[in-house]
Amino acid sequence: MKSRLSSSTEDYLKTIYAFTEWQDTPITSSQLATRLGVANSSVSEMVRKLKDMGLVDHRPYGAVHLTEEGLRVALTMVRRHRLLETFLVNDLGYSWDEVHVEAERLEHAVSDLFVERLAARLGNPERDPHGDPIPSASGDIPRIDAHRLSELDPGHEGTITRISDENPEMLRYLAHERIHLDTEVTVVRRKPFGGPLVVRVGQHGAARDFDVPDEVAEAVWVESTREHAGCTVGGS
Amino acid sequence: MKSRLSSSTEDYLKTIYAFTEWQDTPITSSQLATRLGVANSSVSEMVRKLKDMGLVDHRPYGAVHLTEEGLRVALTMVRRHRLLETFLVNDLGYSWDEVHVEAERLEHAVSDLFVERLAARLGNPERDPHGDPIPSASGDIPRIDAHRLSELDPGHEGTITRISDENPEMLRYLAHERIHLDTEVTVVRRKPFGGPLVVRVGQHGAARDFDVPDEVAEAVWVESTREHAGCTVGGS
DNA sequence: CCTACAATTTAGGCACACCGAAAAAGTGCT
């Protein structure tokens, strides 16, 4: 319960958690392997060890679930990662596409003391540069009520609250197009069969239309501005 | 010449360098083992690998010397370590006895970009919280003209420019006694046979006498205030 | 139900960094 786990172990747990953060199907072995960039066999082995340590639940050929203790560790790592990203952007002038790789290594090297001092210095932020919620030290995670841009119907208005940080190139592209966190968007027209989604970006006079590529629409999450009768999530 | 070395490798090189920083005898296998907290056999093996990589010179049963390339890496690590310590004290409110352990891990996790951004943010400091000189990015190291307090004759005046960070307890003790970097000291009387060294600490009115334990006198380095005919280094 | 095919686990190995014990080499003293 106290001696530090290895970097690998920490990354496995974080990745298992991250998978269920925006979907609710649990992660499989091969998905875990893909995300971690290791062979399936490596995952099998590690999952067995994690199970022996009481950090995950797993039956042969089944999906992998975090135990309560595993979740606790995962949230600790997520907190570290996101606070570090915030620090890199706020204090060291990194751009939002550069921070992920750096935080991926630093998260394993910092102490609890470091993390808490850093959090205090940053003003205990509740979200990171990509809009991902930062768990508190006690493991509470701010609830975010947002939907993928790709799931919204025309007419829907909202502000961007999260952008997946998985693809740095996309982040660079979005920065170049001046699309940030808190940018206001209105869905203009939905792709008919496979055509692009059109979105009105920005406020009033400065608004412009923007053709959103599919991959981007999957990565950008929007929180409704008007209470718009709940959320109008599109089918299929 | 480019792909990152392992943490262990980096620590070996740093430790080899550090040994010659304040003395000029090269380090032996067993000294290296002691400092790194590993078995002698581990050092033998690693030194062979370092030699194969062209980072150290070594003949069987001889001392270990850094090659030019090894020195370059070592200085990079020393720079990282000391900049990180400075950051921890200046920005995160660590005390000078807490920073060493934290920096020891972080130094292997940060990127070159991180280090240079950090250095810029700190104003490119030339010394760390313990007064240790910080090598420049190009590997130039500020020369410090200081002597151990234990080597000074009575009457010698100067300011403290370095305090060894090896023993956190000593650092805590010195902080408690309000002895810092840049504190002015005058040697009052030298230990007769094994008695304590007496030093006048502080300026003018606020001056007080202080019995310096042997171990402390070895760890504190003083730069002469008056040009005092070079430095009067005591014998034995 | 049975069979192809995909997902997963098992088996056997490798690199790294460490260990203790044993062998070898250097050193200092008579």
Place this chain on the structure above:
DNA sequence: AGCACTTTTTCGGTGTGCCTAAATTGTAGG
């Protein structure tokens, strides 16, 4: 020079985390 003692190296072995290739097991279609 010879011998005791210390230092260093060599040897065999461990744990972790990864790999490829070969079983195994699950599943969906006929």
